[in-house]
Amino acid sequence: MSEAPAPAQGTVSGFADGLGAFEYRNGRTEVTERNGLPCFTNEFWTSGQRKASRLHEVSYRACFKPQLPAFFIERLTRPGDAVYDPFMGRGTTPLQAALTGRRPVGCDINPLSAMLLAPRLAPPLLEEIAARLVEIPLSAPLPEEPLLGDLRVFFHDSVLARLAALRARFIERDRAGALDSVDEWLRMVCLNRLTGHSPGFFSVYTMPPNQAVAAGRQRLINAKRGQAPPPRDVDALILRKSRSLLSTGGPPPHPPALLGTAPAENAAFVADGSVDLTVTSPPFLDVVDYRTDNWLRCWFAGIDREAVPIAAHRTPEAWRAFVHASLRDIARTLRPGGFLAFEVGEVRGGKVLLEDHVVAAAGGLPLAVEGVMVNRQSFTKTANCWGVANNRKGTNTNRIVLMRKTHRPEPALH
Ligand SMILES: C[S@@+](CC[C@H](N)C(=O)[O-])C[C@H]1O[C@@H](n2cnc3c(N)ncnc32)[C@H](O)[C@@H]1O
Structure with a gap:
C-alpha cells in the first residue's frame, strides 16, 4: 500500500472500496451515505477474533483495543513503515506497530505515556x-x-x-x-x-x-x-x-521507536512527511478527566500533574478548533498518500456525533476524507473503559473518520 498514489480530490481509494466489500461473521458491510460521505458499518474487528499480545495489557482510561490499530496497520503498511499516534495514551498503536515490525512513533502530552510504553518496546528478561x-x-x-x-x-x-x-x-x-x-x-x-x-x-x-x-x-x-x-x-x-x-514474547526486530511528550498540535519531533499511517483517538470533549484519573500514577512517577496541559473542551466548537490544530500537524507528518484513521466515540448519549466535527475540522487541510467507519462490536471488558457499561458518559461504538494525505488543501465538506 505504501506506493499507492494520493487519490484525486473527492475520489474513494481502493481501501475504502475494500471496506464496502468486507465480510465478517455478521455479514457484509452496510454502506450508507451521510453528508455526501460513505459510511461503512460492520464488525470489522473483535477481541475474540485474534488474541492480541499480552504486552498490551496495561490499563489506561479510554484505551482502544489492539485489534483496532492492527486492522489498519496490516492493511495499509508494510514492515519498516512508520506508524504514528499523536494521542498515544498507553501506546496501543505504537506497540502494535512494533509487534508487526513497523516503526513505532508516539506522542502524548502526558509524560506518563512514554513511561508506560517505552519499556514494553524492548522488554528486559x-x-x-x-x-x-x-x-x-x-x-x-x-x-x-x-x-x-x-x-x-x-x-x-x-x-x-x-x-x-x-x-x-x-x-x-x-x-x-x-x-x-x-x-x-x-x-x-x-x-x-x-x-x-x-x-x-x-x-x-x-x-x-x-x-x-x-x-x-x-x-x-x-x-x-x-x-x-x-x-x-x-x-x-x-x-x-x-x-x-x-508470556507472549517481546516485539520482533523493528526500526527504532520515536517517542515524545508534546501537544499533538505541535509534535515537532516528528519530521514532515515521515509517517505512513496514523491511527489515533483524541480526548473526547470533557468525557474523561485524565488529570484526576492519573493523580496517583503522577505521584509515583514524580510528575507534577498540574503542569500537564491536558486537553478538555467543554463545547463541540472548542473541541473542533482543537481537532483542526491537531489534524494540521498530523497532515504535516504524513507522507502524501499516507492514511489517517481518527477514532472518536459517541458522547452525550449520542446527541453529539463527533465524527461530523472531525470532518468539518479537516476542511482547508491537505487531508481528503474518504469516509466514516463504524465498528459495531459485541462488548467486552475493555469496552467498559469507554463508559459503555453505564452508558451515561462515553461511547458505545468505534467511529472512525478515514482520511488520506493529499498534495493540496481540501475544501470543507460541511
Ligand atoms: C483517548 S486517550 C488515547 C488512548 C490511546 N488510544 C490508547 O489506546 O491508550 C487520549 C490521550 O490524549 C492525551 N492528550 C490530551 N490532550 C492532548 C494534547 N493536546 N496533545 C497530545 N495528547 C493529549 C491524553 O493524555 C490521553 O492519553
Whole structure:
C-alpha cells in the first residue's frame, strides 16, 4: 500500500472500496451515505477474533483495543513503515506497530505515556527484573503529611515503605539520566499495579485501574465496605505481572521507536512527511478527566500533574478548533498518500456525533476524507473503559473518520 498514489480530490481509494466489500461473521458491510460521505458499518474487528499480545495489557482510561490499530496497520503498511499516534495514551498503536515490525512513533502530552510504553518496546528478561528487585533497598521513609493521609487510604504502611524505596530510586536515576531498561520496566509495572479491584494490585479494593479515584471517594468506599488497606507482597506482584506481560514474547526486530511528550498540535519531533499511517483517538470533549484519573500514577512517577496541559473542551466548537490544530500537524507528518484513521466515540448519549466535527475540522487541510467507519462490536471488558457499561458518559461504538494525505488543501465538506 505504501506506493499507492494520493487519490484525486473527492475520489474513494481502493481501501475504502475494500471496506464496502468486507465480510465478517455478521455479514457484509452496510454502506450508507451521510453528508455526501460513505459510511461503512460492520464488525470489522473483535477481541475474540485474534488474541492480541499480552504486552498490551496495561490499563489506561479510554484505551482502544489492539485489534483496532492492527486492522489498519496490516492493511495499509508494510514492515519498516512508520506508524504514528499523536494521542498515544498507553501506546496501543505504537506497540502494535512494533509487534508487526513497523516503526513505532508516539506522542502524548502526558509524560506518563512514554513511561508506560517505552519499556514494553524492548522488554528486559524476567531474571534481570527479579535480580534488580533484590538490589533495591526494601524500604524508604514514608512521604509527609498531608499526602501521607491520602496515600494511607489506599495502601498499607508496609506497601508504602516499599513503594517509597522504588519511587526514590526511579526519580533519582531518572534525574541523573541513569535509568536503565530494567528500572524503566519496573516503574511501568508499578504504575500499572498501584490501584485496582483485586489482590493483584498494591492497594486495598478500589475502582479498576483505569478509573482511579480521589482519596476522598476512596475513604467513602473503605467506610462502606468496612475495609482497611492490607499488607501486600509488592515484589511478588511485580514479578507476577511481569511474567504475564512477557508470556507472549517481546516485539520482533523493528526500526527504532520515536517517542515524545508534546501537544499533538505541535509534535515537532516528528519530521514532515515521515509517517505512513496514523491511527489515533483524541480526548473526547470533557468525557474523561485524565488529570484526576492519573493523580496517583503522577505521584509515583514524580510528575507534577498540574503542569500537564491536558486537553478538555467543554463545547463541540472548542473541541473542533482543537481537532483542526491537531489534524494540521498530523497532515504535516504524513507522507502524501499516507492514511489517517481518527477514532472518536459517541458522547452525550449520542446527541453529539463527533465524527461530523472531525470532518468539518479537516476542511482547508491537505487531508481528503474518504469516509466514516463504524465498528459495531459485541462488548467486552475493555469496552467498559469507554463508559459503555453505564452508558451515561462515553461511547458505545468505534467511529472512525478515514482520511488520506493529499498534495493540496481540501475544501470543507460541511
Ligand atoms: C483517548 S486517550 C488515547 C488512548 C490511546 N488510544 C490508547 O489506546 O491508550 C487520549 C490521550 O490524549 C492525551 N492528550 C490530551 N490532550 C492532548 C494534547 N493536546 N496533545 C497530545 N495528547 C493529549 C491524553 O493524555 C490521553 O492519553
